[in-house]
Amino acid sequence: MGISFSTWRAGGYANAAVPRRADPATLQQLGGQTMGTTWSLRFDNPRMLPLEQVREAVEAALARVVAQMSHWEPASDISRFNRAPAGSRHVLPKEFTEVMACAFHWARASAGAIDPTVGPLVACWGFGPDADPSGLPAPEVLAAARARTGWQRLEFDEACGALLQTGGIALDLSGIAKGFAVDHGIEALRGLGLTDLLLEIGGELRGIGRRPDSQPWQVLIDGESPAAQRIALADMAIATSGDRWHRREHEGRRWSHTIDPRSGEPVAHALASVTVLHAQCMQADALATVLTVLGPDDGVSFAEQHDVAALFVSHDDASPGLRTPRATRAWLAQASA
Template structure:
């Protein structure tokens, strides 16, 4: 298998002096998945305090944005009566604003109101299912969706519940969590790190051996495409894959990649889409939008917006791939 090396231009900004200390590893669980942080620091670095700081940032994301917790800010909004206004915490409001921005740019391929469909198809807190929903249930869920229904007041950071809208940040919250942890590390004097939450990553600086944080881009199981590795410095990477969650019924697989416009799992979706971006939150959201759109429409949208993305699609003889110009420009 060939190896492809991607070098972001930010790598040229690495300081000439090597970081002093050693690489420490911390890990845990959050958002129904795992997190890990590799960081460079002295041997006597107070890792307990660092862990507490990291977990506090991730716990904030869960407390504000989890649909699996009835007491989260997002869940309280989702259960609120029609016509009511709700002031959201700053972090939650920021993620909503970004989600609506990507929804507009992707013509709804990314839609933070897709929650009723996520639950209906068995990919949310309502529990899994082993058969598709009937037409009536699907129509009812689709009637509740539509990012254009969300009305916000940027002055008061309030959101209006029009009735039945169920926000779901599962396509963006992990990336935001990565960004929060990275920001916390930098604000506490830790400038050389690699942060990962559920496969979404952000890196900064380098290791004591002068090597950057090399990361292999995720590929679908059984894929024989070229392995791509990227040096993360001031860059984040997120992958959306239709192989991650699915169920089979009568010989057909129904993946968790849902098209908000049809209310159903995407037919012939790419096996995966990986996005490289300065912000992990945006990488996460764009990866979701692009996999819904597919290689042709998604690739065109990524090109228009200068997004560095890798599309991998399954074909009869295996897998095929497409690198957007922004990603191809990083080839060493």
């Protein structure tokens, strides 16, 4: 992953189960499994709430997101929608509605660089629960998948949380739901009265409040790169999208798991990763996907236009292995705050 807790040396990944020697007893850690990855929590616990109570709050919040938005779970709300007949109307839970509203907002703003209906294309290229394992998709298969996608085909009534299945639509919210799960977990912990914590799910993080020593929570960005930097998460979230974690290869062609919904093809530009800072992790997650699809030039222009704090890291063709960072104005202002 591109982001880690900055509790170890630069370049290392944090182990939430190992406290630093100088940490006070109230600074505690928990972790577990969710969404095919891990979650970890560091929090100040001045009232010494039982750790099991804290764990239960986090896991209940994450289970709610999985039950609604995991397309890996056959019984989830999203899976039932994807199987539903044309013309069926679905009233979504409030969490699902919030994520769909975010997806629609950025789909409109980016002219489809993020698209909640991208599921069939993701499967074509060998990713997700319905992945086609045969390698490169045949042109007719790809054309059929493209015919089933397009966020404009959805009829979504945000006011009442209703979504119409117009036929053959397969939602995939994996570019947003994990970030939302971080936000949802934060709200569950706030419900216990906890106000100072750092929650991470699969590399997406959000910090609220401060450490017991009154210092802000910090994370290490791109710890394996010469461009590594520490960022304070003072009531801020951070998310990264990139080409280093999920890739496939067939007959000499390698491709990323990030699919451009507009072309139906995996992204093929020079970006290695995009990291976004935002007050909400859901928004940071969605924007990291948008900017990764848009690429190093259009992505930077979009981020500047929308005042997005983003760090773009590109492969350097002239020097393999070297990555070149490029930050937006909002990123430089936030990183220096």
